[in-house]
Amino acid sequence: MQPGDGIPPAPMTPAPMTPAAARERVRIEITGAVQGVGFRPFVARLAQQAGLAGFVRNTGGGVLIEAEGPSSALARFLDRLATEPPRHAVITGREVSRQPPCGERDFTVAPSAAGDPCSATVMADLATCADCLREASDPTDRRFRYPFTTCTQCGPRYSVIEALPYDRARTTLRRFPLCTTCAAEYADPTARRFHAESICCPDCGPHLALWDTTGAVLATREAALTQAASALRAGRIVALKGLGGFQLLADARNEDVVGTLRARKRRPRKPFALMVSDLAAASAVAEVSPTERELLLSPAAPIVLLRRAAGAAVLAPSVAPGSGNLGVMLPTTPLHHLLLWALRFPVVATSGNPGETPIIADEQTALTVLAGVADLFLVHDRPIARAVDDSVARVIAGQPTVLRRARGYAPLPLPFPAVRAPILALGGQQKNAVATGFAGQIFLGPHGGDLDRTESRDAFVRAADRMLALRRLRPMAVACDRHPDYASTRHADTLGLPVVRVPHHLAHALSGMAEHGLDGPLLAATWDGTGYGGDGTVWGGEFLAISPPRYRRAAHLLAFRLPGGEAAVREPRRAALGALHATFGAAGLDMAGLPPVAAFTEAERRVLATMLARNVNAPPTSSAGRLFDAVAALLGLCQRASFEGEAAMALEWAADRAAAPLSLPPAIISGDRPLVVDWRPMLRGLLDARAAGAAPAGLAAGFHAALAAAIVAVARRLGAARVLLTGGCFQNARLTGLAVAGLRTAGVEPFRHRLVPPNDGGLAVGQIAFAARPMIEEKT
Numbered sequence: 001m002q003p004g005d006g007i008p009p010a011p012m013t014p015a016p017m018t019p020a021a022a023r024e025r026v027r028i029e030i031t032g033a034v035q036g037v038g039f040r041p042f043v044a045r046l047a048q049q050a051g052l053a054g055f056v057r058n059t060g061g062g063v064l065i066e067a068e069g070p071s072s073a074l075a076r077f078l079d080r081l082a083t084e085p086p087r088h089a090v091i092t093g094r095e096v097s098r099q100p101p102c103g104e105r106d107f108t109v110a111p112s113a114a115g116d117p118c119s120a121t122v123m124a125d126l127a128t129c130a131d132c133l134r135e136a137s138d139p140t141d142r143r144f145r146y147p148f149t150t151c152t153q154c155g156p157r158y159s160v161i162e163a164l165p166y167d168r169a170r171t172t173l174r175r176f177p178l179c180t181t182c183a184a185e186y187a188d189p190t191a192r193r194f195h196a197e198s199i200c201c202p203d204c205g206p207h208l209a210l211w212d213t214t215g216a217v218l219a220t221r222e223a224a225l226t227q228a229a230s231a232l233r234a235g236r237i238v239a240l241k242g243l244g245g246f247q248l249l250a251d252a253r254n255e256d257v258v259g260t261l262r263a264r265k266r267r268p269r270k271p272f273a274l275m276v277s278d279l280a281a282a283s284a285v286a287e288v289s290p291t292e293r294e295l296l297l298s299p300a301a302p303i304v305l306l307r308r309a310a311g312a313a314v315l316a317p318s319v320a321p322g323s324g325n326l327g328v329m330l331p332t333t334p335l336h337h338l339l340l341w342a343l344r345f346p347v348v349a350t351s352g353n354p355g356e357t358p359i360i361a362d363e364q365t366a367l368t369v370l371a372g373v374a375d376l377f378l379v380h381d382r383p384i385a386r387a388v389d390d391s392v393a394r395v396i397a398g399q400p401t402v403l404r405r406a407r408g409y410a411p412l413p414l415p416f417p418a419v420r421a422p423i424l425a426l427g428g429q430q431k432n433a434v435a436t437g438f439a440g441q442i443f444l445g446p447h448g449g450d451l452d453r454t455e456s457r458d459a460f461v462r463a464a465d466r467m468l469a470l471r472r473l474r475p476m477a478v479a480c481d482r483h484p485d486y487a488s489t490r491h492a493d494t495l496g497l498p499v500v501r502v503p504h505h506l507a508h509a510l511s512g513m514a515e516h517g518l519d520g521p522l523l524a525a526t527w528d529g530t531g532y533g534g535d536g537t538v539w540g541g542e543f544l545a546i547s548p549p550r551y552r553r554a555a556h557l558l559a560f561r562l563p564g565g566e567a568a569v570r571e572p573r574r575a576a577l578g579a580l581h582a583t584f585g586a587a588g589l590d591m592a593g594l595p596p597v598a599a600f601t602e603a604e605r606r607v608l609a610t611m612l613a614r615n616v617n618a619p620p621t622s623s624a625g626r627l628f629d630a631v632a633a634l635l636g637l638c639q640r641a642s643f644e645g646e647a648a649m650a651l652e653w654a655a656d657r658a659a660a661p662l663s664l665p666p667a668i669i670s671g672d673r674p675l676v677v678d679w680r681p682m683l684r685g686l687l688d689a690r691a692a693g694a695a696p697a698g699l700a701a702g703f704h705a706a707l708a709a710a711i712v713a714v715a716r717r718l719g720a721a722r723v724l725l726t727g728g729c730f731q732n733a734r735l736t737g738l739a740v741a742g743l744r745t746a747g748v749e750p751f752r753h754r755l756v757p758p759n760d761g762g763l764a765v766g767q768i769a770f771a772a773r774p775m776i777e778e779k780t
Contacts, residue, residue: 024071025054025099028081031062032092033412035166036123038152039063040109041194042086048189050077053104057111058165060118062093068101087153088126088299092415109195117422118164118471119439122157124408125243125388127301127332129154131192136334137341142181145222147335148206148382150198154299155333158411158446159244160198162385164470168197172383179204206382208335213375215367225335228378229342237261239352239366239374243333244388244407244446245359246352246366248374249275253345255316261348262318264373266355270643271320273303273327273390275349277340285312285346286326291395296330300408302391303329307656319348324653329390332407335380351389356450358459361387386466387459388446396733397740401754403731405433405761410446411467414756414765416514419772424475424497425764426464426488428504430644431757432456434464435764436473442514442768443467447761451487461491479767481507483532500771504531505542505727506551507766508758512726513546514769515756521547522751523554523720525711525739528727528759529625529644530569534777538562540623540727541677543714552778555675555714558582561618562626563608572629572647573599573639574608579630581612583680594687596633624707624729627679631703634687635696645728652732654700661701662694667710669717673780677714682706701734708738715748725752728759 030039035058043056043065052069067077078096085091128136132149135141143149150156156171163170178186182201185193193199200206209217210224219227228238235257238249248265250257252274262268276282282296286306295304305325312326320326329349331337340347351359352366354373360366361384366377392404402409410433419437427433432448445467451457468475479500480492492499508531509524526542533539534553541557560582568574576596580588589609591597600608611618625648632638632647637654641647655661665681686699715723723743730736730752743750756762 022070023068023101024074025066025068025101026074026078027097027099028065028067028078029062029095030065030081030091030093031119031121033088033090033121033123034063035120036157036197037088038086038196039089041152041189042089043081044107044109044189044194046077046080046084047107050074052077053107055108055110057109057113058120058167059112060114060120060164062120064113066099067107068104088123090121112165112167114165117438117473119441120164120166121413122161122164122166122411122470124300124410124412125157125159126154126299127330127408128334128337129299132334133337136337143201145338146202146205147208147225147333147338147380148200149334150196150200151193152196155198156243156382157198159384159386159388159407160382161470166197171197172385173198173200175383176200176205206380208378208380211363211367211377211379213367213371213377215364215377218376224378225338226342228376229339231376232343232347236375237264237373238376238378239370240335240339240378241363241366241380241384242336244384244386245361246370247349247390248352248370250348251345252315252319252348255318258316258318258348261350261373264354265350268642269321269646271323271325271327272348272350273329274315274319274346275329275331275336275340276346277337277344278330281346282306282328282330283309285309285315286328289395291398291400295393295395295400296328298408300391301330301332302393302402302408303327305392305394305403315346322650322653324656327392349390355453357453357455358449359387359389386446391447394731394733396730397737397752399754401731401752401758403757403759403761404431404447405444405755405757406446409755411443413441413443414514415440415517416442416769416772419768421476422473423477423479423768423771424464424468424473425479425767425771426492427764427767428481428488428760429483429486431759431761432460432488433761433764434460434467435768436467436471436475437768437772438473442765443471444756444762444765457487460488464491477771479764479771481532481763481767500767500774502767502770503534503777504763505533505539506544506775507763507770508726509544509546509551509724510766510769511756511762512724512751512753512758514765515753516751518722518724518751519548521545522722522724523715523718524724524726525714526727527624527729529623530621533622538619538621538623540621540625541627542622543675543718545718545720546775548773548775550776550778552780553674554718555669555677556622557624557627558676558678558680559620559622561612561615561620563611563618565617565619568626568629569641569644571640572596572633575626575630576633577608578612578618579627579634579683581609583683586613594634595636596639599633599639624727628729631683631686631700635690635699637696637700645731648729648732651700651703652734654697655704655734658695658697658701660698661705662689662698664689664699664702664706666706666713669710669713675714675717677710679710704732704734705738708735708742711739712742712746712748715743716746720748722749722751725750726758730758
């Protein structure tokens with residue numbers, strides 16, 4: 001017998017019979033995160049302990065239980081279901097109905113029953129639990145040093161699932177028939193792996209192999225792991241097939257190899273993530289607060305952004321050049337643990353892709369795409385059904401905040417009662433993630449990356465198709481961004497469905513409202529780098545007053561022009577020239593003592609001055625992100641950006657080094673509908689202080705404080721009782737923390753993202769919210 005083949009396992013111990021008149025039967029339908037978390041074994045054990053008969057099975061909507069026995073035993077059973085669920089289970093709904101007794105004597109885990117469509121929650125992949133880790137490190141255990149040790153509480157879930165409900169027969173593990181010992185564990189109600197769908201061992205499960213760059217096998221099993229560790233010590237780059245795709249590993253202490261990885265990956269300055277063996281190793285290179293400790297050790301095991309500590313001096317400078325933070329994660333699988341135990345030093349662990357393309361999940365593709373990047377390939381024969389990258393999180397204002405929602409978090413759902421008929425949402429152009437919504441829930445898929453390249457767009461289309469196929473959905477509509485040139489928007493027009501085009505910044509706001517279950521009224525401070533505005537201009541420093549079913553642009557940052565348009569996104573110096581022109585007119589471009597002005601030749605400045613004066617290829621923007629870029633350039637921190645957000649990150653890092661913020665003049669708030677937040681007095685004050693010799697760190701801190709104060713001032717001016725902070729700018733811990741504190745002091749209740757990314761990775765949630773409950777813009 002193999003799990004999931006339609007044959008139920010051996011029945012539990014028969015329940016003691018009671019007279020039929022004294023027996024009752026209940027049917028219990030449970031929804032939520034109840035598949036892939038050991039819920040059926042939990043139910044079966046409770047039933048056995050209560051002396052009940054019946055069955056439990058997975059369904060397309062969750063879990064179905066029918067239990068029969070004395071009424072007092074049923075009452076205790078129902079109470080324990082609610083109060084003692086497995087660690088990772090989340091029950092969101094429970095319906096109980098009475099049924100006529102059947103006279104059963106046994107309680108079984110019955111074969112699963114599929115539904116159409118499937119609304120069951122797909123569990124995210126879970127990091128290795130303590131019990132499995134002990135087994136993998138115990139020489140007397142039969143899973144000693146086995147890289148694929150898992151149980152009901154950890155291991156692959158989303159990355160291996162091929163169809164719902166969740167059973168081994170519908171995962172990529174179906175290719176590995178269980179040995180006699182594993183089959184006995186699977187069927188034993190007293191065993192830790194009772195109905196663990198990912199169960200395997202060295203005799204029947206996946207195995208490692210080490211390949212050279214041609215795919216030739218150099219070693220297998222334990223020897224593959226040992227030789228891979230030796231290669232990393234020797235300064236070679238190893239592509240490792242992990243839980244949801246390939247990672248590129250290198251010795252994080254070795255400047256030569258880290259520099260080589262940067263060159264091969266075409267990633268000149270964007271920080272690399274680190275993997276360390278344990279919490280003590282993390283604390284050696286970074287400061288770890290209690291909340292950050294919980295994040296690192298959580299089942300999601302994300303990359304956590306931590307403040308660099310003095311011990312980080314052992315790391316190669318190229319790991320995170322110029323950064324005050326380090327992205328640190330702990331091992332997520334037994335394979336990672338075994339490798340880090342062998343190495344005893346931190347490794348760079350970055351996504352297995354060149355540039356900003358999607359993570360690679362297939363070893364044959366990896367050989368081709370990572371040719372010239374990796375020196376060796378540590379692979380295994382368990383197929384990855386769904387590629388999923390590492391998640392990224394940060395503690396902001398004292399609370400964990402997901403910045404990249406992927407492994408460990410996706411595709412867990414959000415309750416949203418307004419959505420009933422199926423809707424597909426396609427997200428944005430950057431940090432794309434797709435979502436589906438139906439039956440009162442929104443399912444946000446994992447991070448897919450930017451859609452600027454052909455391979456990224458192809459992966460995006462596959463992700464959308466497979467998300468629908470997994471749940472056998474036929475959407476009634478597709479939601480997308482209003483920007484006509486986004487690849488996601490263009491794809492929406494090809495699907496033959498009604499298309500709902502959602503304003504970019506409203507989608508940001510609605511995503512945060514959906515996460516917190518908010519309705520209205522509230523004020524959403526929606527700050528990001530770029531978004532298609534309702535008036536056809538580039539927005540990004542918005543305050544939206546939302547009172548469903550209406551919303552309006554209640555305020556915005558003063559707009560300034562970006563000479564060169566899109567080129568200004570890659571060159572903060574251009575944004576700086578636009579801000580100078582808005583503040584000082586043509587004279588601003590003659591301030592040759594300022595770093596961004598000096599960064600252009602005199603001839604280039606003349607061309608740019610003409611563009612600004614004549615409004616030629618110099619679109620106006622209210623973007624807070626571009627204002628951050630401008631100030632970073634003015635303080636000499638970043639003139640050209642090699643990755644999105646580089647200038648803003650440099651400005652935040654500079655502010656964190658300040659002993660105290662330098663006070664700057666406040667922004668002036670004028671106008672009526674909408675209000676305009678004029679930041680020019682702040683900029684003049686910053687430049688005057690710079691000319692007087694003030695250090696960039698204090699000025700950067702002052703700039704953050706002044707912007708946070710502007711948010712509070714607008715909230716007060718508009719009489720807002722609740723303010724939501726949303727958009728990519730609120731990945732900035734300093735800005736967000738200051739704004740949250742200032743709002744609370746002013747008696748305003750602040751809200752911000754925690755589980756849905758505040759950046760464009762959360763847009764699809766807001767798009768579904770809008771499509772399910774459209775809103776009308778009040779024109780001002």
